[in-house]
């Protein structure tokens with residue numbers, strides 16, 4: 129077992145579960161990941177295996193049919209899964225955010241209705257804030273829900289970049305609503321949209337046009353979502369009351385950031401493993417390249433980054449599990465893990481020489497996947513903004 133990314137203080141149950149996931153990754157994901165990714169094929173058999181293991185309900189409480197595990201356990205499982213293939217962790221990430229939001233902010237009816245089926249993977253969640261015109265600046269969203277005289281709502285607008293937008297049958301979507309309050313943030317509402325999985329008109333007035341063709345992160349579908357007079361009711365507002373959507377989404381994104389950090393850790397560890405293995409096989413100038421000090425130092429730098437990102441990610445997860453706000457730690461973990469992941473993947477690519485550029489070598493896939501982590505759940509610069517502002521609050525000068 130790898131000496132890197134060991135976590136102190138885990139219970140026996142956590143250790144067992146993570147071991148199980150690691151074995152699943154080694155046996156069921158790594159051997160097929162690159163081929164499926166090159167074909168941009170949805171990993172249905174892997175998803176079925178994860179359903180059986182209860183991965184879709186990992187953090188859903190036992191009373192709703194899940195395993196009731198902590199964010200830390202979840203993040204450590206994600207780290208293992210991403211080590212096998214980042215796209216597979218993408219399949220569970222938005223599902224997990226939506227389940228978390230329903231659990232934290234939903235009405236009891238919404239919890240009873242959605243969570244047991246989300247725990248089994250029968251209902252699968254997508255999370256939708258971004259639009260063609262905005263991602264970082266959430267306050268600029270234009271998709272709007274208007275309440276009619278009959279008490280129902282009509283939604284119009286266009287959403288962008290929905291991970292699992294096609295395969296999900298539940299979308300938590302952030303829209304503008306006019307609550308009469310003088311605050312852009314309190315005029316936003318999260319609606320729970322039930323739809324069929326697939327493409328085309330998947331519910332009345334809800335169209336998923338098709339998959340966005342991406343440079344990496346293939347296999348998992350990323351889509352647009354078009355609302356054209358979609359009719360819905362108060363019962364589909366998360367928590368039952370309009371005007372709370374922005375805060376609900378930000379809460380979801382906070383746990384999502386720990387998850388993206390965990391993905392960065394997993395991808396970085398795989399890149400290290402590939403690099404350290406290749407370096408002991410390839411010979412130049414009469415010796416293994418690992419025996420050239422430049423390569424050895426590169427591996428050492430990679431391992432330090434793999435380890436540091438893991439520690440930061442675990443700290444952020446534990447903070448949230450303790451019930452404390454973790455925006456600072458989650459921002460730091462996401463920023464550090466995604467930047468380090470990018471650097472470690474680049475270093476491993478360099479160790480592979482020309483072969484790193486060949487589709488036959490796994491590092492080529494990782495090289496196309498890593499940049500997504502710099503963007504999703506808030507870009508690196510947005511994390512720096514959050515970290516900086518939060519610290520200036522904490523270190524405010526007393527005048």
Ligand SMILES: Cc1cc2nc3c(=O)[nH]c(=O)nc-3n(C[C@H](O)[C@H](O)[C@H](O)COP(=O)(O)OP(=O)(O)OC[C@H]3O[C@@H](n4cnc5c(N)ncnc54)[C@H](O)[C@@H]3O)c2cc1C
Nearest residue numbers: 255256257258262263264265289290291504505506507509
């Ligand atoms: C593969 C993929 C999957 C995704 N999945 C989802 C999903 O499931 N759900 C969802 O809602 N969204 C999703 N997104 C969208 C993602 O969250 C956004 O792309 C991201 O938030 C950045 O928004 P943007 O693309 O509009 O870039 P912009 O906000 O236009 O930013 C462009 C550049 O400007 C910088 N910038 C912007 N504002 C500032 C500022 N104030 N200070 C400094 N720099 C700034 C950014 O850092 C970036 O470098 C996904 C994106 C991708 C690529």
